[in-house]
Amino acid sequence: xxxxxxxxxxxxxxxxxxxxxxxxxxxxxxxxxxxxxxxxxxxxxxxxxxxxxxxxxxxxxxxxxxxxxxxxxxxxxxxxxxxxxxxxxxxxxxxxxxxxxxxxxxxxxxxxxxxxxxxxxxxxxxxxxxxxxxxxxxxxxxxxxxxxxxxxxxxxxxxxxxxxxxxxxxxxxxxxxxxxxxxxxxxxxxxxxxxxxxxxxxxxxxxxxxxxxxxxxxxxxxxxxxxxxxxxxxxxxxxxxxxxxxxxxxxxxxxxxxxxxxxxxxxxxxxxxxxxxxxxxxxxxxxxxxxxxxxxxxxxxxxxxxxxxxxxxx
Numbered sequence: 001x002x003x004x005x006x007x008x009x010x011x012x013x014x015x016x017x018x019x020x021x022x023x024x025x026x027x028x029x030x031x032x033x034x035x036x037x038x039x040x041x042x043x044x045x046x047x048x049x050x051x052x053x054x055x056x057x058x059x060x061x062x063x064x065x066x067x068x069x070x071x072x073x074x075x076x077x078x079x080x081x082x083x084x085x086x087x088x089x090x091x092x093x094x095x096x097x098x099x100x101x102x103x104x105x106x107x108x109x110x111x112x113x114x115x116x117x118x119x120x121x122x123x124x125x126x127x128x129x130x131x132x133x134x135x136x137x138x139x140x141x142x143x144x145x146x147x148x149x150x151x152x153x154x155x156x157x158x159x160x161x162x163x164x165x166x167x168x169x170x171x172x173x174x175x176x177x178x179x180x181x182x183x184x185x186x187x188x189x190x191x192x193x194x195x196x197x198x199x200x201x202x203x204x205x206x207x208x209x210x211x212x213x214x215x216x217x218x219x220x221x222x223x224x225x226x227x228x229x230x231x232x233x234x235x236x237x238x239x240x241x242x243x244x245x246x247x248x249x250x251x252x253x254x255x256x257x258x259x260x261x262x263x264x265x266x267x268x269x270x271x272x273x274x275x276x277x278x279x280x281x282x283x284x285x286x287x288x289x290x291x292x293x294x295x296x297x298x299x300x301x302x303x304x305x306x307x308x309x310x311x312x313x314x
Contacts, residue, residue, distance in 0.1 A: 023061060024113070026052035027072040030079050034088040042134045044121055045088040049095075051075045052113035053102060068108050078102075091116040091145035092159055092214040096207075099149045111150045117162055118143040141165070143218055146200065155207055159218055160200035166229055167194035167270070171236040192295065193239055194270040197225065201253060204261040217257050224252035242267065243305055250309035261311050268304040272297050 028050045036043040053075070059065040082101060088094050095114040102112040119142055124135035141164035149155040172193035177185075201221055203209060228249040231237025239245040250263040272295040277286040 023058055024052045024054050024111075025069075025072065026050065026113070027075040027079075030076050032080060032083055032088075034083050036087065040133055041123070041131065044136055045090075046119040046121065047083075047088060047091060047094065048117040048119070049079050049098070050115040051079070051098070051102075052115075053106075053109050054111040056108045056110050070102075070106060070109070075102075089211055090214050091118045091143055092147070092157055093211050095145045095147035096155060096157065099147045099155060103149060103151055109151070111148070113149075114145075114147045116145045118145070141197075141222075144200070145214075154205075156202065157207070157209075158200050158202045159214060159221070160198070161218070161222065161225075162198050164197035164199070164222075164225070165194070165270070166197060166226070167192065168230060168236065168239075171231065172239040172242075174242075175240075192272040193242070194272060195267040196270060198266040199225070200264045201257070201260045202262045202264075203259050205259070209259055213259065217259060220256050221253045221260075221263075224256055225249045228252050243307070246305055246307060247309060250307070251314055254309065254311050254314055262308055264306070264308040266304060266306045269302045270297075270299055271302065 030049045030051075032047050032049065034045045034047070036045075051072075053070060055068050057068060059067065060069050078101065079098065082097055083094070086097060095116050098114045099112040102109050119138065120140035121136040122139050124132040124137055126132060142162045144160040144162050146158040146160070147155050169192055170190060172191050173187075173189050174191060175187040175189060177187075199221070201217070203217075228237065228245060229239075237245075246265050246267055250265060253263050254260055275294045275296055277283070277294075280286060
């Protein structure tokens, strides 16, 4: 699986103004499955958690002492302990609890970062149409969360989605781009548009949000992306410019959620190139009326469109 932005350290953290040279260490990709059996219908939450801590000194980097270092194995244990003691109510809530714990438990930690990816599971429905009490099927995109908290400062809370594979077979074109002697790509007036969406929406004040509002924000954002990408069921929505479609999806999220102050999106192309059977004129039955099309699917190399839209830019 391709690493999502939730697992990678972005320039947003590494260029923090208070550090002339950035330093951070932590535990990456701690996997856990939390099972709640309080009800007849069991509930499961699968998380991949990554932590990053910055201390008030850099002794370990200068080769003088490990005295202040909280071992990454200890950080892993704390993740499991907090899940056991308090449960997992959602990725944003759990990330906040974990970041707050590091700052409260260790006075020499000056900044804590927690990134979380939540795997998607749905409940199995049996042949009689009944919800299964303890059976689940893995599916769909991954929900993400990120919390960054500096000591004596409010936490920065973000939600998001990763590995959201989306495709439409019509209503997309790519024409009129810059062409010169280096260009070989032809205009495409009707093409497949597919991408693996990575998105992050930053909350204005995540500390004062109700726990359920994080999940509602996720659901609303997913609906906004799908609404803009696909359009109405019968006629769809034209994506003449993918950049415009991306910006429209960001704007739809911002307009539908007053808690969100900015939306970052990365849309890497997932290319499907039509196979031209006209190059095989001696093979019969390949170009008959009413036949479907065959496409070559490829994901390397690929173009990518990335942007951030702030509420002030609407």
